[in-house]
Amino acid sequence: MKVEYINPFIESVYDLFATMLDAEVQRGEIGVTSAGGNPREIMALIGLSGPARGTVAISFPAQTALAMVGKILGVDTRVVDDTVSDGIAEIVNIVAGSAKARLTQGGGTPIDLSLPTVVRGNSYSIDYPSQAVWLEVPFTSELGAFSLRVTFDFKSPQDRKEVG
């Protein structure tokens, strides 16, 4: 996976904050992460398939998840429940969906998204395929900190267009 492939996902996070969350967000340094490394309390994952295959994951402390879903709904949200999981799933769906269009903006077959999955809890690990290289970007925002992790690659060079 090339480092520049993560840029469309970072842009999508900024778009989400500028539109539906109406809050400031800043990214940190891009790093390479290992499989189960230090997941936060809530993680939302979504798969990419078709011309590119991989996974996008966003992990949140509970307070960030509550603040983000509360902001989207316009209500004070204090308990991590099914509604918050639903909202977090929609957030990873929006980030991945917006990014996949940027990844194939030169045309070609659109990348398909799976339905999102949300994992909650204080003690879990996520094991990924051992050969996968994951890039991680930490973010800080008015609504709290969170991390974006992405691993994917194009199936063939013809599927790779200009990547922002």
Add this chain to the structure above:
Amino acid sequence: MKALVVDDSAVMRKVLIGALARADITDVGQAADGQEAVDAVKAGEYDIVLMDWNMPNMLGIDAVKAIREQGKTMPIIMVTTEAEKSRVVEALKAGANNYIIKPFEPATIVSKIQNVLGKGE
């Protein structure tokens, strides 16, 4: 005026119901996938449908086709993360009247609802 909001995310349905309220539409039905939407439209009369794309059981694009095959002509707005031009063209060919890409600003969705209902400025 009655609307149907179709999205597998309950949070997104609430967001869209809020946008409809800002467009003075408060009589709103909900469906969590394409099949539920097709069944709802068959069972009742709706003046506008807001339709997600990626949902379990039946995709929104297939629901749009099925609704049009029923002979229903109400405006359908796709509200989806599917932002590729080819997806937009596919949806319009299937019978969607307009297309909103997530993420969106609340004002955008209100104005698009008003536009397809002929209430736009």
